[in-house]
Amino acid sequence: MYASIFIPHFQVQALVRSEPELLEKALAVVDGVPPMLRVTDTNMAAIQTGVELGMTRLKVEHLYNVAIRQRSSIQEHSAHAALLDCAKAFSPRVEDTADDTVAIDLEGLDRLFGSYQQIATQIYDQTILIGLNPNVAVAANPDTAIHASRGFEGIVVVPRGTEQKRLAALPLEVLRPEPEFLETLQRWGIHTFGAFAKLPATKISERLGQDGVQLHKLARAAGTRTLNPYKESLRFEEVLELDHAIVNLEPLTFVLSRLIDQICRRLRVRNRATHEIHVKLDLDKRGVPPHERILKLPLPVCDPKLLVKLLMLDLESHPPKIAVIKVTAEAIPTRPRTVQNSLFAQLAPEPERLELTLARIAHVVGRENVGAPEVSNTHRPDMFRIKRFANAATNNHPVCAYGADTPPSEGGETSRNLHTLTFRQFRPALEATVQLSDGIPTWIAFQGLLGSIVTASGPWNSSGDWWRTDRWNREEWDVVIESRTKGFGMYRIYRDCIAKRWFAEGVYD
């Protein structure tokens, strides 16, 4: 058995999907070369108002309360991609029949999803979820399913053997023949599948050729073709072209929210999440390259609110310089995260929440100032790098739950009582004025402190990277400084032998 999903008024529905506020309005979609723009699709509300296909835009503008939109191939492409995702959620064998139609092979799915009626209902619900209002039909061959979905509203299951009878009342337009072909048949007084099917095949062949025979076969629901499976590319991209350019970031939140929401729905339908989002903002000035941002996540996410917040924080830090006229969002799919939490694992920040917190902190202090420190493998002083902070709790070693105090595992009592003195770094090092006596520092002054040096130890010479322009060569001293305000303090000072200047590097604390 095969199912077909057909989206009636596809051009209208594709636009309504991106602008849900149009749902309740009479809408006419126009296309063509200005000023000869003509109506190419309408919804039922517009038809009741008097809009007809082929009407000029000028005529439609005279009708009361009809919204007019230019046909958007971008929105139609997004809606079509969403439709394919929806079909792929049920079966790997999906035919990309037309922009508004897909056919699905249901072989073996009854064991997963229940009866064909239940499958059709689930397909219908899933399509509603991605923002499209479909007709769904199930039949024994793909063509019958396609025609039934195009001809009947809602959900239809055509039992095997009753196809011809069931399709008999459908108008010939459902077959989508060539216009001159349809005109010929209508001149003969043939308007329905049933009437066409009653004509003898040999006579059809004589008068209409092989194309006519093929259509006759379809009208008799006697198609025997196999499904032509569509090869998926797994691209989750949504685009929105704006009528008016956006200058501020705040309205962009709503646009991004809509796009990301649609992407997340599609990801969910395909049981996927994303770890990378690409956002492209086309700017309202010719010749200016688009503003592109890439949001990389350390874990797969499918939460639209979280993604929008992260994107907005990123855009606040790196805003576009010119007004935005088109927004494109693409999610790189990946398998969703599956976690088996341990009863005895330590409590740790929720990864999604942590990611949002890190983005907010990065917005306050800068991305380069947040992360997990890593000591660099060099002798150059104060060398480290900041890695992206990932929740290390995912590879928890088994420790007891909160509250139970565990002794250090290594070293025992000896190392527990051996605490090292810590050094506080001055970044950058503070330039100092130093007085020497016999080459030994005896007095020092630097920002916030001056006093005599009570004790000094040194010099500890070190140098490195002589082959580089930023080579270093220094003479370090550990000194105890007695100042009137702060009493005794132990500091590390050094003389830069290249610049021949003294610096205070930090304090032991």
Add this chain to the structure above:
Amino acid sequence: METLLGGRISTPFTDLDRRVSETVSCGIDAIDSLTGGLPRGAVTEVFGLPSSGKTSILLSILAAATGRGEICALVDGSDAFAPECGENAGIDLTRLLWVRCHNLDQTLKVTDLLLQSGGFGVIAMDLSDLPLAAIQSVPLATWFRFQRSIEKTPTMLTLISQEGVAKTCASLALHAHGAGFETKNPAPSFSILMDRLQPIVEVVRNRSRQFSLHSQSHVRFNLHSSFSSPGTRS
């Protein structure tokens, strides 16, 4: 009422502070024995002048927490943390989120965000090198808000500064004094300057009932130098 309810509801009118008695080690036995450990869901403050040992105590707290497998955060008010020292102190750097701030405003904002995020074992605030006047001008309501946001959670907020700033919001306040340096050679020389530092830690405030009645009010412990010995400097 308490008598009437007695037996059915345990300690219905006991102050929350007194019920929260869960404590963990700070990594230094001497301080643990003096204070009974650091209270969870509360603010702990360590203050003292430069070279008083307060940073060493903070790193010891972080080392103990990461050793227990907890995720910790260090809000570094003046970008003074030396990762190499952290590693020497025993901190698992992969479990430490280091935020390098450059003023008090950033420090408070970041701390607020981390506290709201939840799930951290220790959130450490280093206010040591920030202007004292600015720190003192932080409204008490801010510290109360911080305290309230970790109440009933396992998170500990630990802050170090040159003077006590959290005041009544701190469940445990420790004052570190530098007790002088034990040097091998008092005169300038090419030798080890300092063998060890012996800070004195005095309990200024402790909400733990058991330990607030403790007769001992201060303790001395050793901090060994790993920098002033030849061969370990570079």
